[in-house]
Amino acid sequence: MGDDGSSVCQVCKEYIHDLGHNNTVNHRFHFTKWAYNEYRKALVNDRHGIELKIEVKKVNNFHYDFRNIKGKYVIKVTPEQLRLHNCTITFKCKIKNTRKDPIFVTNTNVLHPSHYFDIIHDNCFGDDESTFIKIAPGHVYPFKVTFTTDVLSCASYKIPLSCDFQTCDNKDNFTIVRTFLTIIADNITVEEEKTKSPFTSQPWKDVYTNPTTKTTKYTDEYPVPGNLKRLLYHGLQKFDNMSETDENNLDQIRWCLQTLTPQNYNQYWHHVLWLEEQGQSLMLSKYNMQGVTMKIKNDDVLLLEVPGLAEKRPSVIVGDFIRIRLTNDHTAYQGFVCKVNDTTVEISHLDEDIVEYVANDPSTEMDVSFMLGRVSFERMHRAVDILVRTGMVTKLFPQGQFQVKHNTAHKLSDSQYFNKSVCKNGDQKKAVDKILNSTHDFPYIIFGPPGTGKTVTLVEAILQIKKRTKKKILVCAPANSACDMLALKLKEHCTNEELIRIHSSTRDMPSIPEELKTYSNIEDDEFMRIRPDQLKPYRIVVTTLVLVGRFTGAYQPDCIFIDEAAQASEPETDIAIALLDKGKQVVLAGDPKQLGPMAIKSAEKFGLGISLLQRLMTDCDIYQLNRRTGNYDSDFITMLRLNFRSHPDILSIPNELFYHGLLQPKSKEAKRDPIVAVAIYPTIKNKSQLVEGSAVEFCSISSKEKREGSSPSYFNLFEIKMVVEYVKALHNLKLGPAYKVRADQIGVVTPYKRQVYKIKEALKHCGFADVEVGTTESFQGREKRIIIISTVRAQHSLLLHDRKYNLGFVKHDQRFNVAVTRAISKLVVIGCPPVLRTDNKWTKYMDLCSEHGTYFGNRFMADNQQFREEVIHRTRRFKHVDDQFNHE
Missing domain, CATH: 2.60.40.10 (Immunoglobulins)
Incomplete structure (x- = not known):
């Protein structure tokens, strides 16, 4: 039901607001398509x-x-x-x-x-x-x-x-x-051979597990309560044959989860985190493997081949645990993932009985169960308890208006800035001043839309605090890549006795920038475990939010900076904040209009998919835009408005949709790039034909997406082919030596990991391995001269009952925003208009390309009222459809 009591039409999947809904063209059109598909086999x-x-x-x-x-x-x-x-x-x-x-x-x-x-x-x-x-x-x-x-x-x-x-x-x-x-089709396999997947959804029941021989210091303080497992399994929804105890527990949990407050803060998040953990475990069980064989390596290590490992399906990292058993046996053995390769994982610290079994008979069939790591959950549970116990939680719920005393103790002249560009940018300068001279202990927010220099501002503020105070500074981010970027910028003004970048021992060593290693907990290419007392000499500590939980209760910084804070769940952010005493400083930097934290749907419903930064900006007056003045209260939040990345045409739609038109494009690099003036698609057909273009381009493809077996990841072979054609055409453009397109200047963004994998393989085959290909998530915070977006989802049948296209990537505002704001000079979108036009954001993009004369490729009939009435008229000739419509 809708908020106004309206019901949902099962044909249109839209709310019915009046009694005449069934006679509208929209309903008749969707009913016609439903009826045609219902009776197609007979027709x-x-x-x-x-x-x-x-x-x-x-x-x-x-x-x-x-x-x-x-x-x-x-x-x-x-x-x-x-x-x-x-x-x-x-x-x-x-x-x-x-x-x-x-x-x-x-x-x-x-x-x-x-x-x-x-x-x-x-x-x-x-x-x-x-x-x-x-x-x-x-x-x-x-x-x-x-x-x-x-x-x-x-x-x-x-x-x-x-x-x-x-x-x-x-x-x-x-x-x-x-x-x-x-x-x-040209040199492309349309139908791919489907191989049997070793993954099953078979749960393991009544299995005794022999523990790993690896010693671990972690103990479970917050395990999922046994009496709640059935409720959590059903997503905190009612289910058949509920006991009276289950019903009472469910009522209590639902009452607790109505609204997040300082009073119920820890209990609220404990239940939501348990819900997330149970959901993730259930999803991971889909990758249980049955009837697989293993090889022996180095006498005591088993080598397991895992299909889909490159796509992170399942996601396995060093430090995870895996259970192994003889097929359908009731005794299992827990092992430790000591190495992850492209297609295999290496499992160590297993009971010698199972290793000996494999050594004696390598053809022995095994079952494998991947285990969800609990360390991050334990650290989040502990953090929310600490915030409540210390009273710090009240600082995360500022209510009403506050009079802020202005401090001018550290008034900076332009010559005192480390990065001289900051003093020329009013918003960045204001943010640094407010953070350096802070007189309150509520979180300060740097609202940094794409390309506005959020990280530059953050680094400047950190360096100014380091120079002008004696404060110890903790710098965190959800991901290693963001931490690396911050550390690389900070090290330019820090010695390795002032700055340390702490990595987890499970991190892949080759992924660490070489110039950071002397600032890291690395010695002789080995990770060194850092004790809390070893952090005391350092002015700046940089690490991920989850890893810093290792130092809870033993390391107390004076201020915390959290970059990409909009990507972290609130309990994840709490891990860092829980290290602070009351009255200390918190700075959150990020953009809630870009990708937020990932969570399963049932936990997302209770706010786990919303960051602390987003909650503050949504619920608290002091962080909200004053619509009358068009400004934020700079004592609590600064919005960076000057975009130094993208061409104005690329920025126009996200600026309108997500930033109230406040962003100002300032990229001189994008405006003078000659590639802006060239349309790429015509050069694919005729290499000597140069057609006037713009910074935005759309290529319409008529095709159909596919999936392999039971994989949830889609791919689109014709879009892969078109991506390769675009890359070749870009490479062959004659723009002069200074502007020749290099492969590493091109990024390909696509929503599905299977499409990522296939595009990488196709480009590598053609000699373009340096083109970066990744999902939307992997490109957050990144930029490329040229971005090609492959949207994947497509349908060459215009009569498909397409309500199913209310799907993630097409309908997701934050993913759209991230995808289209990565490009500096040229943005190319490849997709299927009938699918994309189910959403106004993509419609706006296609219309913009039409205005610029850069809409190319296949033509589709406009899905307007005239088209819908024509489909209704033509299909009503079917006796089955006509009878059904009249019956309805």
Whole structure:
């Protein structure tokens, strides 16, 4: 139900606000598509003595890959074959009457308007449909369906054809449907071989586990309570056969989780974290492996091959634990992940019995269960308890207005800034001044939209505090990459006796920048464990939020800076804040309009997907924009407004949608880059053709996404092909030596890990391994001269009942914002307009490209009222659909 008591239409998946909803064009359109898909299997059958046969007209004796799959006629051609056929494929259609009486063909039509398919009759129907075609018994009526396109790129096109019939006595009328699918493919495997996956969702029951031989200092202080496991398993929702105790517990938990307050802070987060842990464990169990074999390495280490490891499905890191058993045995052995390779993991510290078993018979089939690490959960649980116990939690709930005493003890002249660009930027300068001269202990927020110099501001403030005070400074971020970037900038003004970058011993050593190693807990290429007392000499400590929990209660900084704070969940941020005494300083830097913390849906519902920074900016008046003045209260928050990254055209849509139009594009680099003025798509077709372009470009693809087996990760082969074509075209652009496009200047962003993997492989095969390819998450905080976005989700059938496209990447504001704001000079989006137009953000982008004349590729019919009414009209001829609609 909606907030106003409205119900949801099961066809449109939208709220019904009035009684006339069923008569709206929108509802009738979605009902028509639902009914067509419901009865499609029946409609493709020949019946009542009428046969509808399809052949392909051959030209120049070309061999076609042409087949009939249950009424769907699929033809595959290369772009070159299509070009030699004048860009036209002709399907020869024959209606044969095997009845004893004549039959009338009352209508033939494709079921929706199309730029590509046409029907050709030698004997045309009358305009008023009063002229029917009569087919005598035993006779055949021929006509043609032609497919024509001037877009010779890899794509697929699908459309249904309907033929309506009526008997002479008017007692029966019926419809037969055929679907045409034309696939244009060049050196690309459209159907991939599906291999059996070793992953199962089989839970392990009644299994005794022999512990690992590795000693661990961690103890579980906050395990999931046994009496709550059933409730957490069901996502804190009611379920069948609940006991009275379960119902009472559920009522109490729901009452606690109504609103987050300082009074229920720790209990609230304990339950939400247990919910998240239970959900993650359940998801991980989907990767349980059955009937696999292992190899022995170095006498006591087992080598396990894990499909999907490169895609982090499952996500396995050094330090995780894995359980192993003989297939279906009730005794398991816990091992330690000591190394993660591209396709294998190495498991050590196993009981010698299981190692000996594998050594004696390597063909022995094993079952594998991946175990969820609990260290991060334990540290979050402990942190929220500490904040409540010390009273620090009240500082995370500022209410009302506060009078702030202004301190001018550290008034900086322009010559005193470490980075001279800061003193020329009013917003950055203001933020540094307020942080350096802070007189309150509420969190200070640096609101840093893309490309506004958030990290530069943060580093300047840290260095000024280091120079002008005796405070000890802790610098954290959720991810290693952000910590590395901060440490690299700070080390330019710090000795390795003042600054330390602490890494986890489970981190991959090659991922650490070489110039940071002398500032790190690394000696002779080995990680050294740092004791809390060893931190005392350092003025600045840099590490991740989870890792700093190792020092809780033993290390007390005077101020904490948390970068990318909008990406961390509130309990994760609490790990660092819990190190502070009351009255100490917290600075949060980030952008709540970009990607937030990841959480399972049930925990996300209770706020685990919202960062502390976002909650403060949403719920607390002192952090909110004053709509009357258009400003924030600089005593508590500074918004950085000058964007030094992106071309104005790239910035225009996110600025309008997410930042109230307050961002000001200032990138001189982007404006003078000649690549802005060149459209890339035309050069793919004709390398010598230079067409005027802009910073934004859209390439329309007609295709269909795929999945391999039961994998949840989608990929799109035709978009992969187009990404490669764009990279080749960019590489071949003649822009002069200073502006020649290098592979490392190109980034490819795509939402699905399977697409990432396949694009990487395709680019590597073509010699472009230096092009960076990653998910939206991996590009947060990054920038590239050129960004290509492959949106993946597509559908070449415009009659699919497409409410399913209310999906993550298309509908997710923060992912859209991150994806489109990575580019400096050129942003190219490759996608399927019918899917993308289900969301206004992508619609705005495509419309912007149309305005600039940089909308290229396949043409799709506009999904407007006229199109919808035409689909309703054409499909209402179906007796099944018409009857169902009238019945409704």
